[in-house]
Amino acid sequence: MSKNDFTAEEFAGRLARVRAAMAVRELDWLVAVHPASIHWLTGSDAKSYQEFQCLLVGAGDAPLVVLTRQGEVHEFETDSLADAVHGFGGGENEDPIAAFAELARRHGLPGSRVGLEVPAYYLHPHHYLALRDLLGEALVGEATDLIAGLKLVKSPAEIDYIRRAAALADLGMARFAEDLSAGVSELALAGGVYETLLRNGSGIAASPINLVSGPRSAYSHGAPTARLLERGDFGSIEFGATSGRYTATIGRQFALGAPTPRMLELHDVVRRACDAMIATIRDGVPATVPHAAARAIIGEAGLGPYRVHTSGYSLGPGFPPSWAEPLHMIGDSPYVLKAGMVVTIEPPVFIGPEGLGARIINNVLVTPTGAELLSRMPRDLIVGE
Template sequence: MSKYDFTKEEFDSRHAAVRRVMAAKNLSYLIVIAPANIQYLIGTRTKSYQEFQCLLFPLDPSRPKVVLTRLAEVAEFSDLSLADEVYGWGGREPEDSIEALQKVLNRHGYDDMYVGLEIPCYYLSVQDHAKIAALLEEKHVTDATSLIEEIKLVKSPAEIKMIRKTTEIALETMQAATDAIRVGVSEREVAAEIYRNLLARGGDLPASPVNFTSGERTCYGHGAPTDRRLQAGDYINLEFGAAYNRYCTTIGRQIVLGEPSARMVELYETVRRATDACIEMMHAGTPAVVPHRAAKKVISDRGLDKYRVHTTGYGIAPGYPPSWGESIHMFEDSTYTLAPGMVLSVEPPVLIHEERLGARLIDNVLIRDDGPEILTTFERGLIILPC
């Protein structure tokens, strides 16, 4: 996203919500590192997450919002973000990014005692974290990793509109993918058609690669496409994410080339019923663990619980490699409650390594005041294609 993707009022509302939480936690400023959170606050869709970057976001609106990024991204942040000041490090010559951070903090008077620091899983190295900890050792540092994400779990009407556009791209691309599946075509060739359609229909590259498994590989949870050529009788699982301005929609479908075996049908029907049972319980005000238990019960009642090797579902966010997921999970230890405006995947699988067989259906669901809405409306039954 960029500063032009949403209105000033939308960004102002986000800033106010974050500052309310900051005030409650007695934080003078945040060091925001996760790219989705930086973009949530100030816009842009840069690739700068590959190296150290941060946004200094102040409690006091009169103070500057300052970005430190690698030098090559300064122009893009300057043009497309709401940052008041943008500084670059490295590029022409080697430079320590955390030493550059110290200079920026000093230059803008960010010597406050109470600091919120994001420590995201993917975007902050152990070495840089240690340097930041040493830099702030005399401050009162609060782990603010979840502060912004907790706010943005509930999507605004403008964000939901963006997600619906992404969903259109996902559904059209799934149709193109199923049209491309036939005997003799390789998994890579089908994946190439997916990527072509995602971009040709106005989308971005997805935050995570296409998963494509066929034949004996359907027992793999996240198998990448290979040179394997499709054969008559193949069971196929296909999953990908579409993205539009980095807002994501994920979809997964189970396909068979020719007549399915009884076991293929049994596994798929189990997964479909578990998915439906989960979605049926996804109402506003419901603890996230409740739909998880509904899906788990369906699979357990059929004696297949040991093959339920993946979470039931999770929040879908604006995505940056390697993930499009949010921290909210429909899982046994979840402390979250579903609320209108949340968008979650539903994907309880059955993957049986010893049988070299597995099934999975992936849908995205919008929580609404009047109940759950399935966004991914593409054929949800077992898709049987002619040989």
């Protein structure tokens, strides 16, 4: 994504919404740290999340000011909507918090009311503590959810990117099904998927491919290995495709040769759980409801103890290590589904004692009256020879 991927009007609308939310919280400044927040407001695709970075968003007509490591300054200047870009580090070590302190004084953050994003992965605890001490009483609250909440409902242009990503994901899964055979390694299968995705225009997704088979098929997020597939194997594959950094995910179960009755049973339970979720999704439904529907199906099959983690979550522009947004469909979720959200459907069952697991992953667009399935790839068990 860059500043050219959306119209100036769409970016301006996003900034206006952020400033309106800041006004509700009585914030003079928002210090955005999450790369997805910076990306959503400026279009920047820079890899600056590897070090300290932030975007200063002021109330009124204040300029958008970026602080980033020196190596990314030129990219921000030429490929983002930041009004001013300041770098630190250069060819020598430099304390980024000292650079932030100078920038904060220049723009009047001390003595004002400041909200700070405190996202997982992207803000070192040492930096957070230093920012808290530096801002003192000016830091009136954490605002990690401010931009993240505004991003959940997608614009028509964002949905177009996600549809393209979903079509690319289907191509990758079709390539996997074509290559699936005994004697092929998990890594080779993953290589075919990636080759298809990149050759057809996908970017590199934020999270790497999960691919497990045989004795590893109960690993819920196992990476591919050099293991050669054998007849009798059961397994699963999950990956993401991107368009303009917007992600679509897909996951399927597979078997080498005729699947056993237990394999077919697990696949059937998970698929029915997916269908139960999709049947409940529409505008205004609490995010707990689809989760409860999947949980009921899995529980009725006697597999409740092996149901693991969330039943699905919202998707947006992804930066390593995750493409997930804050909304999760799980028992204590505070969120409500809204038309324009894109969520994954993936209630999983992984049975360690049996060495078997099953998960089918699809993405749906929440609509006023239901859910639109974005993938065109069949959800049947993929059977290879």
